[in-house]
Amino acid sequence: MSVQSPTGELALTRLPGGTLVVRLAGAWRLDHGLPPLHELRRELREATPARIAFEGEGLTHWDSAVVAFLAGASSIARESGIPIDRSGLPEGLRRLLDLAEAVPEKDDAKDGSNIDDFVHRLGEKAIETHRLFRSDLQFLGHLALTVGRAFRGRARFRGSDLAYLIQQNGFEALPIVTLVTFLLGLILAFVGAIQLQTFGATIFVADLVGVAMVRDMGALITGIIMAGRSGAAFAAQLGSMKVTQEIDALETMSISSMDFLVLPRIAALFLMMPLLTLYGDAMGILGGAFVGVSMLDLSLVEYLFQTADAVSMSHVVGGVFKGAVYGALIAIAGCLRGVQCGRSSSAVGEAATAAVVTGIVAIIVACGVFAFAFYVLGI
């Protein structure tokens, strides 16, 4: 039997003596595909030959396509214990094959991940989840000890690192925080205006926007921005430091990466998030005022006085407190995923993604807990 490719031909013929001749002819190129191994397999299933002889005199052009086919065919033959004869192949082809087979395949180099049934995968996933969870807890425990040490003034990091982190994760975040919180205030105002207009009580838009921003939305939306901005950055920074062995270098100098890298990052966000939250609150109120003045015919002074009446000090303090907690959570999530990062550049990307997901989930959960706690406390 024989198979034709656009330019090449593969023929399998049985000789009377029990020899199977595999003859390649014409031009075989990688971009036309490999000679089909399954044809050979089918032929072998029909009857096991005494010998396989490869012939390639008719080849006008060959490249890795032919080499890969022959290497595959040889290993199939070896597995079924059929002797092979390559003397009919061009010299260069024979040499390449010898080279490919010079070092025997390392049998445990493939780590058995080709076992691919559901139970196996489920088991692997369970073990992996357990391992990750344990390393999360280890990180948090270690962090708690480090923070304890820091309060006793015995943690070491460079002040200049903290200053730089504060600049990067505080001031440089202002433009994006401005934009997003302003728009959020605007959106809230529109939502409220449609409802309140029916009662002719549009002035209460100021109450709605003010209280919503200051109590919850300001901190939450700023937190989400910072999770995408700083959380991902922290994970990528620590992850790539792991890849380049910079963290190893710290550890062997007995400089704890927890002190030196994680602590200043948490401190920076813990300090900056409350300020960003306050700023975001103000921007949101301005966004609401913009709608009030331009579309609801309220005067700016009237709007702001109404807001000041509605918003109490405890709202402001509560919001700022939430902001600080979110900041710590985002930084912890970012550093945690960075420290867990693998030793390749693709792992750094995965760490950054995981940091954002973890960070956002953490602040949303915290937001829910706060909502419940503040309700119970009557704040």
Next chain:
Amino acid sequence: MADPGANGATPPAIAVRDLTMAYGDFVLQRDLHFTIDVGDIFVIMGGSGCGKSTLLRHLIGLNEPARGEVFYGTESFTHAPPGRRAEMLRRVGVLYQSGALWSSMTLAENVALPLGEFTTLSEAEIREVAALKLALVGLAGFEDYYPADISGGMQKRAGLARAMALDPEILFFDEPSAGLDPLSARHLDELIVELRDSLGSTIVVVTHELESIFAIGTNSVFLDAESRTMIATGVPTELRDHSEQEQVRRFLKRGEG
């Protein structure tokens, strides 16, 4: 397990006793057993992927042994409590395969960090010592460069300057001359010997550079990927000429003979 140096001789710098290294279930090397004497330039050699870097990581506590023990002098490093380990590591400097300079700091700051952490020198003194260390590796004038702004070979040398910052008793090198031109590689070899002679440091080098193995190595261990254990230990030139193991001779003669 016999304590190293128990027979009253001068204690070794490092003793490795029945060490088995594994990643999970994958055993990389088993039953490693050798001694590194003070003042040795000890070469860890073997084919690619046989576990040389991993052995180095075990010697400095970045990986934990699956079995067996590493001693510094006569004291167990493997079983030392964390605080004690940190003290033992303070006598050690490491040059990593990739340099591993802290990328957010200048070269001078890289060298200065360990000085600031572990000495009582003043800022000005630290700056001076850092400049000296950089000059020793041929990087005078590059104090204020960031690692990203210098070449790979220069990063390696800067990494060496950092490793030498605290005048360590034991220096570890992972592939020091990989990526260096022949002249710089030669210069580095001379520097290594100089450090040993002038500071009395013990030096542990992972390398496949035959030339430097023979030029500077005073003792060695050969890890074999096939049998997953060490198959030779001794002076490199002697191993080349007289080893009973054919693989070792072939490796040291580039496969000829």
